[in-house]
Amino acid sequence: MQEQPDGLIAELQAKNPKAFERIYERYSESTFGIINSIIHDKHLAEEILQDVFIKIWNNAEKYNSSKGRFFTWILNIARNAAIDKTRSKAYKNKQKNLTTEYFVDIIEEKTSLSSKVDAIGIKKYINVLKPYCKKIINLLYFQGFTQAEASEELDMPLGTIKTRNRNCMNKLREILTS
Amino acid sequence: MNLNEYISSGILELYVYGALPEQESIAVTTELKKHPEILKEVEEIENALSQLSTAAAPYNPEALLFSIQQKITNKTNTATVREHPASQKKNNLVLYISWAASIALLIGLISVINQRNKLRENINAVSANNVQLEEQIDDAQNNAKKTKELLNVFRNKDIISVPLAGQDVAPTAYAAIHWDEKNKQVYVDAKDLPKPPQGKEYQVWSLTLEPLTPTSIGLLSNFNEDENKIFILENPNSSQAFGITLEPKGGSKTPTMEQLYTLGVIKNS
Numbered sequence: 434m435q436e437q438p439d440g441l442i443a444e445l446q447a448k449n450p451k452a453f454e455r456i457y458e459r460y461s462e463s464t465f466g467i468i469n470s471i472i473h474d475k476h477l478a479e480e481i482l483q484d485v486f487i488k489i490w491n492n493a494e495k496y497n498s499s500k501g502r503f504f505t506w507i508l509n510i511a512r513n514a515a516i517d518k519t520r521s522k523a524y525k526n527k528q529k530n531l532t533t534e535y536f537v538d539i540i541e542e543k544t545s546l547s548s549k550v551d552a553i554g555i556k557k558y559i560n561v562l563k564p565y566c567k568k569i570i571n572l573l574y575f576q577g578f579t580q581a582e583a584s585e586e587l588d589m590p591l592g593t594i595k596t597r598n599r600n601c602m603n604k605l606r607e608i609l610t611s
Numbered sequence: 612m613n614l615n616e617y618i619s620s621g622i623l624e625l626y627v628y629g630a631l632p633e634q635e636s637i638a639v640t641t642e643l644k645k646h647p648e649i650l651k652e653v654e655e656i657e658n659a660l661s662q663l664s665t666a667a668a669p670y671n672p673e674a675l676l677f678s679i680q681q682k683i684t685n686k687t688n689t690a691t692v693r694e695h696p697a698s699q700k701k702n703n704l705v706l707y708i709s710w711a712a713s714i715a716l717l718i719g720l721i722s723v724i725n726q727r728n729k730l731r732e733n734i735n736a737v738s739a740n741n742v743q744l745e746e747q748i749d750d751a752q753n754n755a756k757k758t759k760e761l762l763n764v765f766r767n768k769d770i771i772s773v774p775l776a777g778q779d780v781a782p783t784a785y786a787a788i789h790w791d792e793k794n795k796q797v798y799v800d801a802k803d804l805p806k807p808p809q810g811k812e813y814q815v816w817s818l819t820l821e822p823l824t825p826t827s828i829g830l831l832s833n834f835n836e837d838e839n840k841i842f843i844l845e846n847p848n849s850s851q852a853f854g855i856t857l858e859p860k861g862g863s864k865t866p867t868m869e870q871l872y873t874l875g876v877i878k879n880s
Contacts, residue, residue: 435661436654450680457676463660466667475669482672486679501636504657505629512629536667543666555666574628574660599621606659 435459442503446493453490460504461486464511470536470575471515472524481518485511512577536575537567558608565589566601573598617642618652627656674712677704761841764789764798773853775873780857781805786873788815788853790846797853799831799842804872807834807857814858815842816866817850820876825854830862852876 438459444452464485469478488510496506518524540559562570568587572578573594584591625631626639643649764770770789777784785803790796799815807813813831818824829844831837856863857870 435658437657453680453683454676457679458673461673461676462668462671463662463664465669465672466664469669470664470667478669479672479675483675483679483682487682490683499637499640500633501629501640502627502653502657504661505627509629536663539667539669540663543669555662559666570663573625573630577629579630580625595621595625596619597621598624599619602624602656602659605663606655609659609662 437503439498442493442496442498445490446496448490448493456489457486460507464507466536466539467508467511467575468515469539470571471512472518473535477518477524478515481511481514485514488514509577512575516577536571537562555609561608562601562604565597566604569594569598569601570605612642614646614648618649623649623653624656627653627660674708677708757839761798761839764791767791769793771877773875773877775853775855775875778871778874780870781872784872786855786875788875790850790853790877795845795847797828797844797846799844799855800840801831801834801842801855802840804831804834804840804855807831810860811857812860812862813855813872814862814866815844816854816856817846817848818852818854819849820851825866827862827864827866830858831855850877 438455441452441455441459445456461482465478465482468481468485469475472478472481485507489507492510496503537559540556543556565587569583572583572586573580578586580594581591583589584594587594589597622631622635622639626636629636631639639649643653770791773788773790775786775788781804783803784805787800789798789800791798797815801813804813813834815828815831816825817828818826826848828846828848829842831842834840852875854866854874855872856866856868857872858867
C-alpha cells in the first residue's frame with residue numbers, strides 16, 4: 434500500500450530536480466499505461482509521456498491537494514494530452530478501427546518483464562471482469578467520461594453507474610490482490 | 612454520516628477517476644481528511660488503478676527520463692554555459708542506465724529460468740498424481756460395476772434366498788445363499804463366516820433330504836483376499852438345502868460333518 438508522497442510533491446513544487454526524478458519513478462509507468470490505453474500507439478505514447486512530465490514539472494505548483502489526489506491530477510493531464518492527440522488530423526488518418534476496451538487487449542498481449550507490477554499475474558485474471566465492467570472502467574477511468582456520458586454510451590440508467598462501477602472496481606481489486 | 616454507506620456509494624472511485632465536479636471533489640477531500648477509513652479506501656482504489664495502468668504500459672519508460680530532463684533544462688537554461696557538465700552527466704547517465712539495464716535483464720532471465728524449473732517440477736508431480744487418480748477411478752468403476760451386478764441379483768424376484776444358520780462348531784457363524792435357479796448359479800454371501808485357518812477352505816454343499824445326499828458345488832477359495840466375501844458358484848442340482856463345511860485345502864469328496872459351520876433348508880413356498 435503506497436500513500437501519497439506529500440513531502441515529495443512539495444519538493445517538486447519547489448522545483449527540486451531530485452524530487453522530479455522520484456516522482457517520475459513513481460508515476461511514469463502507470464501514466465504511460467493510461468496514455469497507451471487511449472492512444473494505442475507505443476511511439477506516440479512515448480512522445481506524449483514526455484510532454485506530460487514536462488507539464489508536471491512546469492505546472493507542479495498548480496496542483497492543489499484540496500481538490501483531489503496527485504494521482505488524479507497527473508491522470509487528468511495525461512488523459513487530456515492523449516485525447517487531444519487522438520483528435521488531431523494526423524492521428525485520425527492513421528488509426529481507424531479501435532476496439533473500445535483497449536486496456537484489456539494491451540494487458541493480454543503484454544510480454545515485457547521490466548514492469549513494476551506483476552503484469553503476467555494480472556493478465557491471467559483480467560478476463561474475469563464482466564464485459565460491462567471492462568466497458569465502464571474504460572470509459573470512466575481511461576477515457577475520462579462523466580457519469581452522464583457513460584450512462585448514455587452504455588445505455589445504463591444514470592443512477593446505477595456509480596454503484597456498478599464500484600462493484601466492478603471491487604472485482605478488480607480482488608483480482609489484483611489475489 | 613454513515614461511513615460504510617458513503618464508501619459503498621461508489622463516490623470515492625469517481626473521486627480518484629477525476630469524474631466528479633470540482634465542488635464534490637473538494638467535499639470528498641474534506642471527508643477523507645476527517646476519516647482515516649475513507650483515506651484508506653481512496654488509497655486502495657488509487658493503488659488498484661495504478662497497478663492496472665502500469666500493467667497497460669508497454670514497458671517501464673525509465674529510459675525516457677533523461678530526454679525529459681534534457682528538454683526541461685534546455686528550456687530553463689541558456690544553452691552555452693552548461694554545455695560541458697551537461698554532456699559529462701549524460702555520459703555517466705548513459706553508462707549507468709546501460710549497467711542497470713543489463714543487470715535488470717540478467718535478474719529477469721535468472722528468475723525466468725527458476726520459474727521454468729519450478730513449473731517443470733510441478734508438472735511432473737501433477738502428472739504422477741494424475742496416474743494415481745486414474746487408477747483409483749478405474750478401481751472405483753470396477754467396484755461399482757460389481758456392486759451393480761450384485762444388486763441386480765438381489766432384486767431379481769426369481770432368486771431364492773436361503774439363510775444358513777451357525778452350527779455346533781461355530782454357533783455365531785452365518786451365511787446366506789442366493790440361488791438363481793434359472794441360471795444355475797448361487798451367490799454365497801460369506802461375510803459372517805470366521806476366517807478359515809491355514810491349510811483349510813470352506814466347501815459349499817447342495818443337499819437333498821430323505822435320503823440326505825450332499826453334492827459339492829465348490830470351494831470358497833481365496834477367502835481372506837476376497838473383499839466383499841461374495842462368491843459365485845455353479846449349482847445345476849435341484850437342491851433342498853445348503854451347507855458349508857470347513858475342509859482341507861482343495862476340498863473333500865464328502866462333507867466332514869463335524870466341521871459343518873452353517874446349514875439352511877429351502878422353504879417351499
